[in-house]
Amino acid sequence: MQIDLRTVAIEPLRLTFDHIARRLGPDRQPSRYQEGTLDIQPCDNLQYRPTWDPARQLYDPARTRIVMRDWYAFKDPRQYYYGAWTMARARQQEAVESSFALFESRDLGSLIPAETRHTALQLLLPLRHVAYAANLNNTAMCAYGYGTAVTQPCMFQAMDQLGIAQYLTQIGLLLGDSADLDDGRNRWLGDGRWQELRRLVENTLVQKDWFELLVAQNLVIDGLLYPLVYQQVIDKRLAAAGGVSLTVLTAFMNDWFSEAARWVDATIKTAAAESPANAALITAWIARWKQRASDALEPVAELALGESAASVMEHLNLALEARCARLGVPLAKEAA
Amino acid sequence: MDMKVKKKLALKEKFALMTRGLAWETSYEPMEAVYPQMAYEGLRIHNWDAWEDPFRMTMDAYWKYQAEKERKLYAIIDAFAQNNGHLGVTDARYINALKIFLSAVPMLEYNAHRGFARLGREMRGVGPQIACQMQAIDELRHAQTQIHSLSNYNRFYNGFHDWKHMSDRVWYLSVPKSFFEDACTCGPFEFIIAISFSFEYVLTNLVFMPFISGAAYNGDLGAMTFGFSAQSDEARHMTLGLEVIKFMLEQDPANLPIIQRWIDKWTWRGVRLLTIVAMLMDYMLPKRIMSWKEAWELYFEENGMALFNDLARYGIKLPDCTELIRKEKDHLSHQAWNAFYTAGMMTNFHTWIPTPEEMDWLASKYPDSFDQYYRPRFEHYRELEKAGKRFYNTSLPQLCQVCQIPMLFTEGDDPTQIAYRQVTHQGDKYHFCSDYCRDIFTHEPDKYVEAWLPAHQIFMGNCFNPGDDPSAAGFDPKKSVLDYWHIAFGRDNMDFEGSEDQKNFAAWRDQATRN
Ligand SMILES: [Fe+2]
Ligand SMILES: [Fe+2]
Numbered sequence: 079m080q081i082d083l084r085t086v087a088i089e090p091l092r093l094t095f096d097h098i099a100r101r102l103g104p105d106r107q108p109s110r111y112q113e114g115t116l117d118i119q120p121c122d123n124l125q126y127r128p129t130w131d132p133a134r135q136l137y138d139p140a141r142t143r144i145v146m147r148d149w150y151a152f153k154d155p156r157q158y159y160y161g162a163w164t165m166a167r168a169r170q171q172e173a174v175e176s177s178f179a180l181f182e183s184r185d186l187g188s189l190i191p192a193e194t195r196h197t198a199l200q201l202l203l204p205l206r207h208v209a210y211a212a213n214l215n216n217t218a219m220c221a222y223g224y225g226t227a228v229t230q231p232c233m234f235q236a237m238d239q240l241g242i243a244q245y246l247t248q249i250g251l252l253l254g255d256s257a258d259l260d261d262g263r264n265r266w267l268g269d270g271r272w273q274e275l276r277r278l279v280e281n282t283l284v285q286k287d288w289f290e291l292l293v294a295q296n297l298v299i300d301g302l303l304y305p306l307v308y309q310q311v312i313d314k315r316l317a318a319a320g321g322v323s324l325t326v327l328t329a330f331m332n333d334w335f336s337e338a339a340r341w342v343d344a345t346i347k348t349a350a351a352e353s354p355a356n357a358a359l360i361t362a363w364i365a366r367w368k369q370r371a372s373d374a375l376e377p378v379a380e381l382a383l384g385e386s387a388a389s390v391m392e393h394l395n396l397a398l399e400a401r402c403a404r405l406g407v408p409l410a411k412e413a414a
Numbered sequence: 415m416d417m418k419v420k421k422k423l424a425l426k427e428k429f430a431l432m433t434r435g436l437a438w439e440t441s442y443e444p445m446e447a448v449y450p451q452m453a454y455e456g457l458r459i460h461n462w463d464a465w466e467d468p469f470r471m472t473m474d475a476y477w478k479y480q481a482e483k484e485r486k487l488y489a490i491i492d493a494f495a496q497n498n499g500h501l502g503v504t505d506a507r508y509i510n511a512l513k514i515f516l517s518a519v520p521m522l523e524y525n526a527h528r529g530f531a532r533l534g535r536e537m538r539g540v541g542p543q544i545a546c547q548m549q550a551i552d553e554l555r556h557a558q559t560q561i562h563s564l565s566n567y568n569r570f571y572n573g574f575h576d577w578k579h580m581s582d583r584v585w586y587l588s589v590p591k592s593f594f595e596d597a598c599t600c601g602p603f604e605f606i607i608a609i610s611f612s613f614e615y616v617l618t619n620l621v622f623m624p625f626i627s628g629a630a631y632n633g634d635l636g637a638m639t640f641g642f643s644a645q646s647d648e649a650r651h652m653t654l655g656l657e658v659i660k661f662m663l664e665q666d667p668a669n670l671p672i673i674q675r676w677i678d679k680w681t682w683r684g685v686r687l688l689t690i691v692a693m694l695m696d697y698m699l700p701k702r703i704m705s706w707k708e709a710w711e712l713y714f715e716e717n718g719m720a721l722f723n724d725l726a727r728y729g730i731k732l733p734d735c736t737e738l739i740r741k742e743k744d745h746l747s748h749q750a751w752n753a754f755y756t757a758g759m760m761t762n763f764h765t766w767i768p769t770p771e772e773m774d775w776l777a778s779k780y781p782d783s784f785d786q787y788y789r790p791r792f793e794h795y796r797e798l799e800k801a802g803k804r805f806y807n808t809s810l811p812q813l814c815q816v817c818q819i820p821m822l823f824t825e826g827d828d829p830t831q832i833a834y835r836q837v838t839h840q841g842d843k844y845h846f847c848s849d850y851c852r853d854i855f856t857h858e859p860d861k862y863v864e865a866w867l868p869a870h871q872i873f874m875g876n877c878f879n880p881g882d883d884p885s886a887a888g889f890d891p892k893k894s895v896l897d898y899w900h901i902a903f904g905r906d907n908m909d910f911e912g913s914e915d916q917k918n919f920a921a922w923r924d925q926a927t928r929n
Contacts, residue, residue: 083501083926090569091918096576096900113565114558118524122582123866125592126599130451130532136599137528160555161484168481171474210436214535217547221532226524233531233551240544241473244432251431256423259431267438280442 101150111157116150118226139224142289144349144356149225152348155340156231163234167241170330177326178248186323187253194321195253197382201311202328203250203262204272204378208303209243211279212236215295222288231341235296238334249327271381274374289349293360294367296342301398302371302391304335310390311382343405350406360407368398368409429470434463434540449538455601457673458666462539465661468653469545476548480555487559487643494636495566501926504632504700506571506919507910510763511698512637513573514690515625516564517762518590520557521581525594526609527553533602542661545654546606552647559640566636570922571915573762576900580762583877584899585810585868586690586754588818592865593687597680599861603662604676610655612680616721618648619713620688624695624703631701656721663728670729675857678733682850685739686817693750696776697768705779707743715740735850741826744783748776752791753822756807759892762901764910767796787829804909808892810869815844815862816851820869823847839863 092099097117098108108116124135134140139149146152158166181187187195216236223229250259266272278299285291308331312324350357372395379387399409423431440448452459471479493499503509527550534547568574581587597608626641662669692706704712714736722732751765758765768776773792777784798805811820825831835846839859846852855862871877872895878884879897893903901907905914 083498084928085497086922086926088498088570088922088925091572092569092575094565095568095574095578097578110558110562114561117578118520118557118561119528120521120525120582120591120595123588123591123871125588125595125866126861126864128599129454129601129861130536130599136595160551160558161488164477164484164555165481167477171477175474206436207438210540213547214543217531217535217543217550220550221528221535229528229531230554233527233547233554236534236547237473237476237551240547241477243436244472244474247432247435251423251428256427256431259435263435263438277442280440280448283440283448284443 109157111154111159111162114159115154115226115230119224119229137224141222141224142287143359144289144352146225146349146352146356150227151352152225152227152345154227154231155344156337158231158234158341167238170333171241174245174330177329178252181252181323181327189320190253190323191320194316194319194324197319198312198316198321198324199250199254199258199262200265201307201378201382202246203259204266205303205307206243206246206250206259206262207266208275208279208299209239209246211283212295212300213239213243215282215285215291219288219292228345231345232292235338235341238338242331242334245327245330252327271377274370275378278370278374290359290363292342293346293363294371296338297346297402298364298367298398299371300335300342301339301401302368302375302394304331305394305397306375306379306390308332308335310394311379315382343401346402346407347405357407361402361409364402364407365409368395425470429467429472432472433467433544437540445538449536451536451602452538455603455672457603457662457669459538459662460665462541464664465539465541466657467541467545468657469650471548471650483643483646484555484559487639488562490639491559491563491566491636494563494639498922498926499635500567500570501919501923502633502635506915507698507764507766508632508634508700509567509571509915509919510573510765510910511625511628511694512564512567512634513571513763514694514698515637516560516567516574517577517580517584517587518690520560520577521587522590522594523553523557523560525598527551527557529594529598529605529609532598533606536602542658545650545657549610549647549651549654552644552651555647556640556644559643563636563640570918572902572913573764573906573915575902575906577762579900583868584762584901585760586757588866588868589690590687592818593683596683596861603672606655606658607662607673607676608680608683610651611659612677612684614648614651615655616681616714616718617684617688618652619717620709621691622648623709623713624691624699627703628695628699631703632699659725659730660728663725663730667729674730677730678735678850679854679857681733682735682848682854683817685735686819686847686851689746689750689819692747693754696747696779697751697772702775705776706747707779710739710743735848738826738848738850742823744780745787745824745829748780748784748788749822749824752788753811753820755795756805757811758909759806759808759907760896760899760901762899762906764908764913764915766910767792767799783829799909799911806908810872812845813867813869814847814851815865815867816854817847818865818867819847821845821847 093104093106094108094113098113101116102108119137121137124137128134128136213236216232216239219232220229220236223232247259250262266276282291282294285294308328312328317325346360350360372391376387376391379391383390402409439445530546530550530553534543534550537543537546564574581591597605600608622641622645626638629637629641659673662673695706695709722730754761755765773789777789795805813820821832821834823833825833833848835849835852837844837852837856844855846855868877875884877898878894882894883889896903910916
């Protein structure tokens with residue numbers, strides 16, 4: 079049946095759902111982010127004990143030691159719900175696709191000095207595995223976290239990291255071939271330079287407190303790794319060594335990192351501002367993971383930076399410390 | 415320059431590098447610690463590399479396709495809202511089907527989202543991990559697009575306004591809630607059989623068809639669009655379901671009995687959940703597509719059978735419960751509508767007696783049951799209604815401990831006898847709607863004693879509006895429970911006839927169609 083409707087103005091009975099109105103007031107038209115996020119997770123009258131975690135409920139705030147009065151205090155400054163996220167990534171993906179196509183059609187790889195290209199492959203290819211672990215870790219945060227406001231962006235982060243692992247694979251195939259991917263994998267598994275990083279990454283994979291995992295992965299490890307690899311090595315060192323065209327291949331990683339950091343920062347800041355106990359926990363977690371991450375990354379940095387690796391790492395550590403201080407989780411100055 | 419010719423990779427090889435090439439056997443932590451949920455269900459997986467990716471999609475392709483769909487979908491949702499598309503539906507009774515949908519389905523999608531996130535982390539094998547992760551994100555999409563689409567209906571009609579609160583509380587919504595929370599609290603392999611195989615693969619058409627085709631038939635472009643848009647994801651999910659089951663069966667013959675039990679259990683759980691869909695198809699769509707019975711025959715007895723025939727070579731048998739389902743198909747929707755009509759005081763949607771033409775349609779579709787057992791009942795209700803005594807049953811029904819549906823189903827061979835099973839476990843009596851729900855209980859009693867049964871909870875005093883004092887003079891328990899549910903008395907519940915929705919729709923449509 080097709081009815082011809084004239085456009086008429088009808089006064090709505092209400093503007094949004096009650097659970098949204100209880101938070102925002104009844105007179106506000108919520109955004110799609112708010113309507114698709116707030117209070118969406120089942121939370122009352124949960125049935126059955128999880129066979130995989132019988133001591134807790136299916137959705138249980140006690141899977142981290144962080145305590146929040148309201149788990150919907152977390153906000154994603156990007157306001158990503160599924161549609162907004164996937165459309166934003168699709169736009170970026172188009173840019174990546176055309177960069178890769180240009181790189182290939184103009185054979186830009188052949189203009190890169192062999193040594194620079196070799197360094198790029200040596201550095202980037204084992205990082206496929208690091209990104210894959212970040213994918214698993216963020217998937218775990220979504221699975222075991224509490225409240226859609228914080229679990230939803232973890233799932234986006236997980237898929238973004240999978241995207242990065244796959245972009246790195248494509249870069250490997252652009253600059254080299256599948257033998258180089260095998261070689262990168264072998265170095266990840268056996269080369270001494272990579273073993274501290276692999277040990278660290280494997281340790282994160284058995285981490286049970288999901289918020290500690292968020293701190294370790296998204297704030298600390300990524301917070302050192304992305305600036306090191308994509309800003310310091312690719313954009314500076316390798317660009318200066320005839321590898322300017324490499325920077326277009328890794329532009330996504332830089333853009334993504336600074337965008338995702340806005341969400342990571344907002345999340346840490348909100349949790350820390352909730353209570354001194356939360357802030358103390360997060361500070362302790364940062365302290366636990368930061369030194370190890372820095373030590374693990376230094377031999378990797380040396381691959382590309384040689385002797386200046388130590389000073390670059392020091393600079394990155396200071397930057398991360400400043401970032402943590404801004405978020406309300408300052409690290410105590412270590413006794414010299 | 416390095417002039418070696420690159421080896422051209424086949425698509426399959428390239429995809430393998432993009433997925434399973436990313437993983438490694440950990441050595442600083444044991445793999446059992448990295449994947450702690452792989453062993454406890456007793457399933458034996460010897461070789462994860464034998465996994466055949468059911469679809470090959472990299473993230474860049476995923477973003478591209480999904481964003482295209484989202485752009486189109488939200489354009490239609492916006493246009494539908496802008497043009498008061500809700501006034502184009504066949505008749506305002508239809509909107510009540512959407513109220514059930516919103517109170518039940520986004521919550522299911524959400525649980526699926528989190529459940530697949532868990533599997534996306536816990537499955538040991540990159541192929542299934544990534545397939546599960548993509549499904550996790552798709553299910554979030556489904557929840558959100560449903561909420562966004564139906565948000566506009568909530569602005570104009572009652573019953574939608576507190577769906578999230580209701581989904582965790584209202585009596586009949588504990589049926590879908592318990593189904594998914596049951597699945598989500600299972601081990602990863604049982605979860606994937608429950609959701610990807612039994613639900614997505616075997617039953618999904620029976621859910622989609624009434625809602626999506628029903629929406630299309632009844633002039634609801636908005637709901638139709640999110641439905642079709644989700645269905646393209648569903649196609650991927652279904653191939654995952656089939657691949658999973660074949661993979662598990664091929665890994666070890668010892669897996670067969672475990673999987674057979676899960677298939678039996680979840681087919682039955684799923685069919686019980688579909689009771690409400692049966693009712694929706696036969697009673698709530700003003701313009702009908704096909705009867706529940708026809709849908710069951712087409713989608714299960716024909717298409718589903720082909721699937722089970724295909725799995726027979728692994729030793730999988732058709733679940734025993736299908737015989738009872740075959741007998742119930744003549745009765746299910748009528749018994750359910752009878753239950754909801756009489757419980758119309760306690761629902762967040764309106765109910766009504768079918769028109770005489772509708773009863774004739776039901777009689778033609780159910781020649782062996784409608785006139786014999788159900789028409790007299792409905793005509794009786796109509797007489798009461800005419801006399802100003804619309805019948806409302808306000809007593810609390812006994813619920814099945816497993817499916818949580820009120821005891822309304824009859825014995826397979828005697829439609830006048832309510833089926834009733836009972837088990838004593840650790841000194842307590844538990845009640846069941848059928849042999850199959852009883853068997854599920856006796857296999858895992860410790861799990862199902864944890865069920866949150868609304869009727870029991872009300873009797874225990876756990877469902878009164880916070881702040882109400884049951885010992886105070888004049889305390890009205892029924893009112894207090896409705897308040898606890900956030901059902902607005904006289905607006906959300908009761909008969910469609912005389913409802914605010916009915917009046918508003920008529921007035922608005924009149925306004926929009928007058929020249
Ligand atoms: Fe879905
Ligand atoms: Fe039952």
